[in-house]
């Protein structure tokens with residue numbers, strides 16, 4: 691109970707500050723409070739701090755060279771404001787896994803949580819840094835060159851950033867578990883397997899994100915800007931026409947499915963190397 695209250699207070703403070711700095715819309719604030727409270731309340735401090743690190747670094751990275759990105763990929767790119775859909779797409783599965791962990795405290799669910807957060811973190815780092823690549827992206831499926839910012843396009847720089855993003859979550863998770871073990875009871879040294887599992891599942895999850903982007907994600911065309919976009923309503927204000935992919939499979943659904951992929955890969959590897 692106390693943990694839930696602590697989670698609520700911490701999430702509310704962070705969400706409010708993020709809103710003040712234009713990183714979250716009002717709906718995004720509610721989403722962040724929900725996800726943060728559940729994750730801290732049912733998962734614990736390591737879970738909560740991993741989530742907060744992901745959120746803070748993603749927000750910072752979105753702003754890094756924002757003007758260049760606008761010029762390169764999407765001149766209608768709107769700040770780095772995240773709405774409730776984006777918040778739930780990135781952190782919703784993690785919060786759900788925290789709920790499960792409360793009833794079944796197994797390290798398999800810890801691995802699944804880190805795998806899901808590593809996936810969305812890898813995806814964010816890959817996107818935000820990859821977009822600055824001087825080499826144009828290639829489609830993950832066919833290798834065809836595609837314009838910067840295209841769904842499903844990958845670059846060496848972006849993939850390297852994704853790898854680092856996944857590794858970061860693994861190392862952070864392990865360090866926090868060790869600190870938790872130092873101040874409390876328990877032994878975290880035996881949990882070092884968490885780093886390679888998180889790295890691999892996060893990287894595979896983010897590649898799955900690109901795969902969905904290249905194949906079945908809904909892609910639209912703006913007649914005014916003569917540009918492909920993931921949005922049904924383009925930033926210029928014009929309603930776009932459906933070009934390919936499944937209409938309902940927008941970026942948020944793709945992110946959620948990828949985080950699920952990352953979590954499942956983590957559980958699968960856990961099953962092989964850690965056991966019951």
Ligand SMILES: [Zn+2]
Nearest residue numbers: 912915924926
């Ligand atoms: Zn347009």
